[in-house]
Amino acid sequence: MAKLALQSVTKSFGDNIVCRGIDLSVDEGEMVCLIGASGSGKSTLLRCINLLEPIDDGRILLDGVDISEPGLDPQPIRARIGIVFQSFNLFPHMTAAENVMLAPRRVLGKSRETLEAPVKALFDRFDLGQRMQHYPDQLSGGQQQRVAIIRALAMQPEIMLFDEITSALDPELVGEVLDVLRQLRTEGMTMILATHEMAFARELADKVCFLDASRILEEGPPETLFSNPREDRTRAFLKRVL
Amino acid sequence: MTDQTSVPRGSAPGLTRRQAYEQRLRRRSNTLAAGSTLAVVLAVVVLVPLAPGWDAVKRSFFNGQVFAKTFPGLLDAFLMNVAIFLWCAPIIAILGLVIALFRDVRSPALYPLRLFGAIYTDVFRGLPVILVIYLIGFGVPGLGLPRPWNSPYVWGSLALILVYAAYVAEVIRSGIDSIHHSQRAAAASLGLSDGETMRYVVLPQAIRNVAPANMNLFIALQKDVALLSFIGPVEVFRQAGVYKSLLANFTPYVGAAVIFLALTIPATRYADYLMNKQRRRQS
């Protein structure tokens, strides 16, 4: 059974249909990349999976359970799905460590003491041990984005969603963030990425989906999709970005 | 090319060329500012006393004898202002926050709160403070409350609290609105409830953002405490009025003004300093 399955997911903002019956399945430990032009609906799709946006129709199954059921309390489900945003969205009034500890303390009810060791370990793992007591505005973009990833990981999510997390970074900082994703990949984290890093997707993705005009126009293993796309529009898109 | 460290004439050694230039510029503008200020002050000091009514005005408003005689009494009465301010301010802060939160509730079941918050702020921001003080200060006790529950201190303070809480609520609400929705999304994505998001993520930032604006409100409150005198309490403004009436002289009002300014000018400067600091941080 797929870890996460989307069945005919439909979403619109007013007259603007952003998802037109999306089907997608992600297996445990798999890494799926969403590519597509700006405005094709990648962010919205990720936000729907994480229940930040309610969907209009269709179903989202997590471990076979429908989490998109209207009226369901979204909080415990969101706690199981981590998301990292393009613009970091760290809480500016808290230190890096406080950013990371907030949700485990308030949602999982853990104490500061019990969290100290594992959080320190997380920061060390991503090379940020020296930056725990810094405020976001004292950190570089790359460091901030890594703290945001640590913040999501601290909830021990079952799936991680990444929404163009390197797009807002200076080029020389992109590498350190992608390294984190590589590391997570080797650890077997289930991940969905919206990304413009085609080389990265080609290198690491199990599956690449090309979103066009609010639907998944074409999907497949990276070698096939990148070297031998079936659809003209896919080919045109790749030509533009590669 | 021979001496790399030679400095231009007239500037301190060890300064870069630019620093030396800026120093000269600064000195010149300081001289100019001092000169023009002096000229204006001189003009006021020399010209005003030439006005035909100056002697009469001086005797009625700047009467040293009357000032010396009444100032201690005014200071004493000002303690009343301070006391009223001190018990009103925390309640205003709390009520203002509560009303601001009412206006942010999203759940339809709590819509009445939202409506109440909106009506509340509209009404109390729309009324002159003095009117509210009269209506509540005389009106509510007139319903027949026993002492001490009909005290003008209680109801006058309540009037101030109601009005100022409305302003504080609006300021806090604007602070809440100023927090980008991506902050809420980030908190929600971590599994925080709406309440927790507000409490730990939105409010701390919002309140910090509007601290200078709120500070200005509390400076205004300090001044408006004087309005309570209309319903009985003898604070500095009323005390000055009593002296004025007994001595047929306005100098006690100048004394009261001096006391207010001694408090509000530093506070206003500080609020401005905070405001500037904030602006620099945001840009």
Place this chain on the structure above:
Amino acid sequence: MSLRLRKSRAGLSLTHGFVQMLCWSLDKFPPPSNLWTTQQGRTIRQMKTVITSACLLAATSSVALAAGHGSCADGLTLEENVLTIATGNPAYYPWVLNDAPESGEGYEAAVAYAIAEELGFEADAVKWVRTSFDEAIQPGAKDFDFNMQQYSITPEREQMVDFSLPYYTSAMAVLTTKGVVDAGATATLDSLKGLVWGADANTTALPMLTEIVAPEKDPLLYGDNTDVTAAMQANQIDAALFDLPTALYLSAVVVEGGVLLGQFPAERSENPDQFGLLFEEGNPLRDCVNTAITALTESGKLAEIEATWLQEATGVPVIE
């Protein structure tokens, strides 16, 4: 008929004023003398003769008008031949009835017209304006000849403004409510000390209160009578000190369940509450008005007015 008369009189005084202005300016700023020697000078000289004779005429006519009263107030009033008197806004019973001083009804209104008559002003030469206490004492030109609204004469005030001789000496009286009396308040000093007091902050009632009663709790103060009675109605104060006539009126008409507990007679006080007309400091009209007040006192006219308008003030129990 009387309206037309007044109108025509106003017209007369207007032209009169204009001519006077002309004469005055001719006096102050004579045309340069070399003008008189030129050709054109002749016409101007002729003009001057005409104007001068007009001025002479105007002067005679003004003498003729003034002869009507032949008074010490001549030339001392704000407006020629008009006595401008200020009162409060509003003016309270029983000092002025119905807030209409022009009617001459009420003690102060009646006294005002009596003084005007003494000074030689006819009733319709009296003009009323309204001021607050503060306007009365502020520095600068005043828009009244004298101000009459129960101003108590005190030495401190006399340093800033001038008062006439007193036109009324008032007892002070305690206004309270039936509820307070039912709760045990009596007309004794001991009982009064324990009450919560209020007073009008603009009057001398406050020092009187401290001097006579010395209440245990600090009194609450208000901006005018209306607010004092509102506080009493709201049961925020038990009692208030007023001059006797005011207290009588408030207890009878304004305060629901109002009671006049008693009075402190003026004779018993070291410095009793005496009302005087307020003048801008140094106003020479004061001497003239003082003469009038003395005359009114001596002739018994003042007592007669008091008997007419303040007769209820007798027979109020005295506080021991």
